[in-house]
Amino acid sequence: MSEFTEGKTQIIKEEKRYNPQIIHYYNEIIRNWNKLNFIVQKTLRSLEKSNEDRSYTNELLLLATYRLIFEKVDIETIIKEMGQKNDFISFLEKLKTFSWKLALKGKSKLEKLSIKEAIPSFFIEHLVPVMNFDFLKENIKYMNQYTSQKNITFRINTLPNDSLESLKNSIEKEFNENNIKIRQDAKIPLIFHTSLKNKRRILLSDWYRNGKLIFQDKASFLIIQLLSPQSGDFICDMCAAPGIKSSLIAQLTKNEAKIICNDFNNKRLKFTKFFLNFLKVSNIFLINSDGTNFPVNLKTKFDRMLIDAPCTGSGTFLSNPELKWRQNPTFLHQNIVFQEKLLESGLKYLKPNGILIYSTCSLYPEEGELQIIKFKEALEPLTVPKWFSPSYKINNVELKGTGRLFPAIHKTQGFFVGKFKKKEK
Numbered sequence: 001m002s003e004f005t006e007g008k009t010q011i012i013k014e015e016k017r018y019n020p021q022i023i024h025y026y027n028e029i030i031r032n033w034n035k036l037n038f039i040v041q042k043t044l045r046s047l048e049k050s051n052e053d054r055s056y057t058n059e060l061l062l063l064a065t066y067r068l069i070f071e072k073v074d075i076e077t078i079i080k081e082m083g084q085k086n087d088f089i090s091f092l093e094k095l096k097t098f099s100w101k102l103a104l105k106g107k108s109k110l111e112k113l114s115i116k117e118a119i120p121s122f123f124i125e126h127l128v129p130v131m132n133f134d135f136l137k138e139n140i141k142y143m144n145q146y147t148s149q150k151n152i153t154f155r156i157n158t159l160p161n162d163s164l165e166s167l168k169n170s171i172e173k174e175f176n177e178n179n180i181k182i183r184q185d186a187k188i189p190l191i192f193h194t195s196l197k198n199k200r201r202i203l204l205s206d207w208y209r210n211g212k213l214i215f216q217d218k219a220s221f222l223i224i225q226l227l228s229p230q231s232g233d234f235i236c237d238m239c240a241a242p243g244i245k246s247s248l249i250a251q252l253t254k255n256e257a258k259i260i261c262n263d264f265n266n267k268r269l270k271f272t273k274f275f276l277n278f279l280k281v282s283n284i285f286l287i288n289s290d291g292t293n294f295p296v297n298l299k300t301k302f303d304r305m306l307i308d309a310p311c312t313g314s315g316t317f318l319s320n321p322e323l324k325w326r327q328n329p330t331f332l333h334q335n336i337v338f339q340e341k342l343l344e345s346g347l348k349y350l351k352p353n354g355i356l357i358y359s360t361c362s363l364y365p366e367e368g369e370l371q372i373i374k375f376k377e378a379l380e381p382l383t384v385p386k387w388f389s390p391s392y393k394i395n396n397v398e399l400k401g402t403g404r405l406f407p408a409i410h411k412t413q414g415f416f417v418g419k420f421k422k423k424e425k
Contacts, residue, residue: 025063025066027321028066028070028321029062029063029066030321030322030324030325031118031144031317031321031324032066032070032118032144033118033324033325034114034115034118034119034120034325035116035117035118036062036065036066036118037062038103038115039065039069039095039098040058040061040062040065042098042103043065043091043094043098044061044091046094047090047091047094060082061091063082064078064082064088064091064092064095065095067081068092068095068096069095069098075089075092075096078092079092100116104116110124110125110128113136113137113140117137117140117141117144118144118324119140119144119317120324120327120328122327122328122329123314123324123327124136124140126332126364127363127364130365130392131363131392135406135408138408139363139406139407139408139414141408142318142407142408142411143315143316143317143318143407143414144317145318150195150196151193151194151195151196152193152195152196152198152199152215153185153191153192153193153215153216153217153218153221154191154192154194154202154213154214154215155190155191155192155213155214155216155221155248156168156171156192156212156213157211157213157214157247157251157279157280158190158251159247159250159251159254159255159279159280159281160255160280160282161254162212164189164190167212168184171207171212171213174205174207175205178201180194180198180201180202181194181195181198182194182198185218187387188218188221188222188225190221190251191216191218191221199215211278211279211280214244214247214279216244216248217412217413218410218411218412219361219410219412219413219415220244220245220248221248222387222405222412222417223245223306223308223357223359223417224245224248224249224252226357226384226385226417226419227249227304227306227355227419228355229249229252229253229257230253230257230303231253231254231256231257232256232257233253233257233258233303233304234257234258234260234301234302234303234304235249235257235258235259235260235302235303235304235305235306236259236260236262236302236305236306236346236349237249237259237260237261237262237306237308238262238291238294238305238306238307238308238309238342238345238346239262239263239291239307239308239309239310239342240261240262240263240269240272240286241261241263241265241268241269241271241272242268242271242272242275243261243271243275243276244275245306245308246259246261246272246276246281247275247276247279247281249306250276250279250281250282250283250284251279251281255281255282255283256283257283258283258285259283259284259285260284260285260287260296260302261276261284261285261286261287262286262287262288262289262291262294263286263287263288264288264289264290264291266288269286269288272286273286291307291342291345291346292338292341292342292344292345293345294345294346294348294349296349298348298349300349301349301350301351301354302349302350302351302354303351303354303355304354304355304356304357305346305347305349305350305354305355305356305357306359307342307343307356307357307359308357308360309335309338309342309343309358309359309360309367310335310338310339311335311339311360311361311362311367312326312327312331312335312362312364312367313361313362314327314361314362314363314364314367314414315361315362315363315405315407315413315414315415316361316413316414318407318413319413332364332366332367335362335367336366336367336371339367339371340371343358343371343374343375347375347378347422350422351422352422352423352424352425353422353424354421354422355382355419355420355421355422356418356419356420356421356422357417357418357419358371358372358417358418358420359415359416359417359418360415360416361413361414361415362414362415362416363406363414363416365392365394367416368391368392368402368404368416368418369391369392369394369399369402369416370394372402372418372420373394373399377423378422378423379401379420379421379422379423380401380420380421380422380423381399381400381401381402381419381420382401382419382420382421383419384401384402384403384417384418384419385403387410388403388404388405388417389403389404389405389406389409389410390403390404391403391404391416391418392404399418401418401419401420402416402417402418402419403416403417404416404417405417
């Protein structure tokens with residue numbers, strides 16, 4: 001936590017990584033970073049305490065504030081847990097009198113939202129022009145509700161040639177016997193929902209250990225469904241690691257499509273190789289390269305191209321709270337430049353009339369609609385299913401062939417997606 005406080009990149013030590021209590025408080029303190037800091041600094045100022053004038057660390061203050069304000073733990077318990085006394089007790093007693101009404105007095109609507117919902121002001125200011133303010137609040141609230149998240153999704157893996165119905169019946173029977181309730185998705189037969197409390201027992205089951213169950217966010221599944229891969233297709237997954245989407249392409253085509261999985265991160269690609277083998281995926285070829293400079297003969301042309309591009313992750317704060325505090329103009333610009341180059345490269349290797357899916361787990365228009373507009377002369381928009389929300393209007397015009405998944409509506413990560421056919425010229 002001290003490394004994060006100082007703005008450094010940090011890796012949680014191996015022995016602590018599997019301690020659920022440490023991981024919980026680490027993630028929740030980072031999730032509520034600016035909110036907790038605001039409360040701590042307000043309290044210290046009211047006590048007239050400087051950094052040099054106290055014996056306890058910032059990390060201790062943040063944890064104690066989270067325990068007292070968020071979890072309603074009494075002062076005596078916190079003192080006993082942390083082994084502190086004297087001036088620390090005075091901090092906790094003052095903390096109990098903290099008032100949001102007084103603390104936020106005189107602040108603007110945007111400042112209040114940023115502090116109370118623990119979200120960077122850059123994120124809010126950037127989305128207000130394209131998103132209704134109340135709807136923006138709803139999405140932020142959903143992405144902050146990790147501790148109250150109730151359900152998770154997984155898919156059944158039918159590779160190499162299993163029957164979905166047979167697998168489903170066997171899994172349901174065993175899980176029912178062990179009091180694990182699962183529910184098949186109404187629209188996607190391969191996807192199942194269950195309570196979050198069942199995750200650990202599912203991880204320990206033979207079904208998971210044998211690669212027949214894969215935890216997968218529903219949004220990730222919907223993107224591959226939109227790609228609509230067919231047996232016999234030649235398909236490129238330009239940014240493939242860790243391989244979940246590629247494995248689904250193989251599953252939907254029953255290992256009868258040829259798939260190129262490319263990724264620039266060699267370590268992640270090595271895991272992808274292991275993961276795909278584990279799931280009995282075949283007909284996949286791995287390439288470790290920068291997709292903006294794809295090392296394939298230009299005569300090679302794909303039937304379908306998936307560019308699930310690296311992005312700011314501004315739609316993934318629920319599962320990646322650290323990404324909140326990387327949101328700034330420089331980080332956004334870096335991703336925009338890279339995405340544009342990936343699209344340029346991908347289109348070179350797509351057949352005329354070939355299908356392109358471009359997606360990002362971002363809520364920013366620059367990583368979605370505004371990227372596609374740059375290539376509209378080369379792209380013919382295709383129909384996006386109505387269960388996607390409309391994308392943002394650009395200059396009051398809705399961009400055909402595109403859609404969005406919003407956390408507040410779809411209960412998934414925030415995603416932009418576009419489906420297009422490459423024009424012949």
